[in-house]
Amino acid sequence: MKHSVVSLTINGAERQMLVAPGSTLIDVLRESQGLTGTRRGCEQGACGTCTVLVDGKTAMSCMLPVETIEGAHVETIEGLTPPQGLHPIQEAFLQGFATQCGFCTSGMIMVAAALLAKNPNPSREDVVRAISGNICRCTGYEAIIDAILDAAVRIRSAAHAEAA
């Protein structure tokens, strides 16, 4: 079985890598790129803990052979985190006690990022639908939904302040 060379832009940096056939994006991120903020929960596309953005859309990185996304832009929780301080979604999760064990948190935040990029003013229903593929065994979701709605407000008011 031959390895192949794949190029990806990961968190803004271009990367070329030699990958074994069938290697999944999560393997590459965690094992060879050292981006361990993306969590492995089930490797079956059932839990959403491994969610990253691929060309701006959410993707379960455990289900994605890297050969199939040659040239794509991948964003992980490490890329979402600003060099200083926190992203408004992260702020909202922190203030809203939306993490307990934290294992689902990266995936939840990436889903929220994709949702708010597309829909800056989501309804509760929209949020519920967006995270319906993500399992949290600890919190019971309510705090997470509230945090995402709060993040939307934070982002809108920041944009507003900038425009003014």
Next chain:
Amino acid sequence: MSSEIAFPSPQHRRHGSSAGQPLTRRDGVLKVTGRATYAADNHPEGMLYAVTAVSSIARGRVTALDVEAAKAHPGVVEVLTPANRPPLSHDPDDKIPPFGFRVEVLQDDTVRYVNQPIALVIAETLEAATEGAALLNPQYEVESARTGLENGERFDTPAVGVGAPSRTAYGDIDAGLAAAVRVTEADYVTPPQYHNAMEPHAVVAQWDGDRVTLDMPNQALALSCAAYAAYFGIPAGNVLIRSPFLGGGFGSKAILNGPQILAILAARMLDRPVKLALTRAQMYGPVGHRGQTWQKLRLGTDGEGRLTALHHHVLAATSSFDEFMEPAANASLPLYASPAILAEHDGLRLDTGTPGPMRAPGEASGSAVLEVAMDEAAIACGMDPLEFRLANYAETEPGTGKPFSSKSLRECYAEGAKRFGWSGRPLEPRRMRDENGFLVGWGMGTAVFHCPHFPAEARATLRADGTALVETAGADMGQGAWTALAQIAAEALGLDPDQVELHSGISSLPDGGIAGGSGHTASAGLALHNAGVDAIARLAELATADPASPLFGAGNIGVEARSGRLHRRDDEGRSESYSEILARAGQAEVVGTAKAARDPAVAEAHALFSHGAVFAEVKVDPDLGQVRVTRLVGAFAAGRIINPRLVRSQYFGGMIWGISFALQEEAVTDRRTGRIMNADLAEYHVPVNADVPSLDAILIPEDDPYVNPLGVKGVGEIGITGTVGAIANAVWHATGVRVRHFPIRLEDLLVNQRDVTSAFGN
């Protein structure tokens, strides 16, 4: 200690102290940025990957493994099988007390359950190890699997759970039943359930001579060090476990398991670091589960609806080779007043992995059934379920007559019922519909959980800059221990929580006890509190003996620690900061240490429990039988609350587990093969957000002067108890169908709907 140190009483401390205030989580930033490192995130230089090959049969023998094929795969370094597995210093079939389990570490070729490790493949990459394991192509000699009542082996057991008695009798149960006006009797079944913490069990093991460092999620650091030391023939001090974050535990990360021991062994054998992370499917076997139960309840009641007898019999499943069983019947011991109570268990051996403690072990499955039986008895007596429970309220512990250290269950009932709007509930089922024609039902259940206390130690260091470092080897599985423990320490030290650094989650620190049994905050918290008190006492000794200090000579009058200063108790104006005291004494720091355990006299004299009441509303589609929980209100009293936000999160988490127990979770076994047919997260149902209703958790204030000097009880598990029964009872109230197994499925309601529709006339 020469000077008398005064610490404000707990009541007093509530004002103006940090405890009781919601703070953000200390670990929050690391978690929201993805920088929190879970075990599998470690990647030491030269690391190899290990993957277990697991059995696909439930009972028999492995007769052949194609080790050659696996070894020939590029990147595969070694294959461990019973034929070449290096020796261990401890017999894996010999249990290490107090919480030891028998484990499978390739000691022979027998297979005792599906997903048992039968080989370990170690390779340079994860893919190579996975592929190597797949190439082993095991051959088996298969024996028929014992999977249920019809073929499991029954046995008498002296103990259930962790050393709990399997039979407890108060009064004369036969006399109680004979004296009853009515006897309500029924059989119930609860399914096998799996913890399914979101983080799979993992370990990264690195040896340095006869010392080993283990990165692993772990709920019981000191006990685990001792157990690993026994397996590897080294002193416990040579085992270092680092467990800064756990991606959930729920009991499954408190106990050693075979795959982790094998990975550590492989690291020693190959003299390279080794990482092993279980796949989701591999978590259905070697890392414990909640065992299945078959329960029978007999409730005798008199003409006023008071219990004359409460008989709870449980047949609890366990594995063929070990003994952990759900102590489910014991849930009937502490709750309702009855002149006669009999709680008893028998065992049933099946070809499964050994069950273990899973969030509220015994209490969850026992209370689920007891609360349904209480509902059935209330109906038989023509009473409102809440009124019935109040008629059977235990003022003292049933059987023993001991006073409760505190019990605010009446307040929980009252507040919960008020918030829910319980009054006006029709007694008969099928009387309420919503605007869409869905059947609406209301049910309730009582919640109860005991208050264990584990011995723990801690250290508190006051530093020259006026800040403090406090240390104890505790575990934060997500419950917020890092935050709550720091608050407790800060209070003892008279500092703001921001001035207190907490080190925990690593076994080299003073033993923080076990993060289990909802006892961690009380256990590790008390050790930290005492260490803080000790540090302040030492500091006071320096000040009061120093003629240059404004506190000089305060010895007999005493001083008080507040806001980073010691104050003379008789003269508020005379005080000195910690930094000044240390500077003048020429000391960089002062260190306090403490051990804390429960005074046995406390448990001798008192019954120690948290209580609660849960009220549920469900809506049922009359045509499809689909059930939705639409409202859940829990009111809980658990002593003093250190951090209300964290505590509410724990209650919510527990209540969600209750929904899950009532309506979703079940591992389904293929009767022919003993295989679990839904060993994943897609078919093994846990709630996603669409399943979760609006939740309300009420924190009932409660002062407990006895349970421990902090007045803290546990909150992590009680939320499940009460909730399961409340939902099942609400389903009955909506539909008139009494389902006596969990989870309740829509087909249970569909099939039975027709009969009740005619019975209840709508």
